[in-house]
Amino acid sequence: MILAALYFGATYGLSLEALGFSAWLLRLALPLLILVAIIFVGYQVFFLATAGQTPGQMLLGLKVADEAGDALDLSRALARAFLVLVCGLPLALGLLLLFFNPQGLSLADKWSRTRVIRA
Numbered sequence: 001m002i003l004a005a006l007y008f009g010a011t012y013g014l015s016l017e018a019l020g021f022s023a024w025l026l027r028l029a030l031p032l033l034i035l036v037a038i039i040f041v042g043y044q045v046f047f048l049a050t051a052g053q054t055p056g057q058m059l060l061g062l063k064v065a066d067e068a069g070d071a072l073d074l075s076r077a078l079a080r081a082f083l084v085l086v087c088g089l090p091l092a093l094g095l096l097l098l099f100f101n102p103q104g105l106s107l108a109d110k111w112s113r114t115r116v117i118r119a
Contacts, residue, residue, distance in 0.1 A: 037085055044081035049074045053119060063119040076112060083108035 047054040052071045053063045064080065066072060072080065087094025087108045094107035101110075109115060 040085055041078070041081045044084065045074070045077045048072050048077035048080065057116075058119070061119050062116050064114055065117050067113050067115065069115075069117065072114065076114065080108060080112040080114050083112050 044054065048064050049072060051058070052065065057063060064072060064077075066076060084095070084106075087106060098104050098106040098109070103115075105115070
């Protein structure tokens with residue numbers, strides 16, 4: 001909810017206080033959001049660079065690979081994790097594109113040149 005408020009506030013020039021968020025909540029929320037983003041990117045990079053898949057992808061029998069089908073190196077895993085985070089912020093529109101892409105690619109997959117394939 002706070003992410004949505006940040007997005008709409010930045011998009012439409014509204015302050016978060018005008019949307020009903022108090023100053024103490026904002027001082028608490030920003031460091032927590034940064035911490036969550038760091039943990040998310042670290043989690044993604046660790047698992048994608050070492051195993052090629054996160055635990056959830058392992059359960060589903062999926063794997064992330066580069067365009068040639070090879071495992072991701074550290075820089076590509078970092079790029080993909082960061083792009084997934086960024087594409088997920090504005091109401092997940094960058095990730096929803098995978099439903100309309102004939103190849104099933106999200107915007108993050110296109111930009112980082114990765115694919116989600118069957119393991």
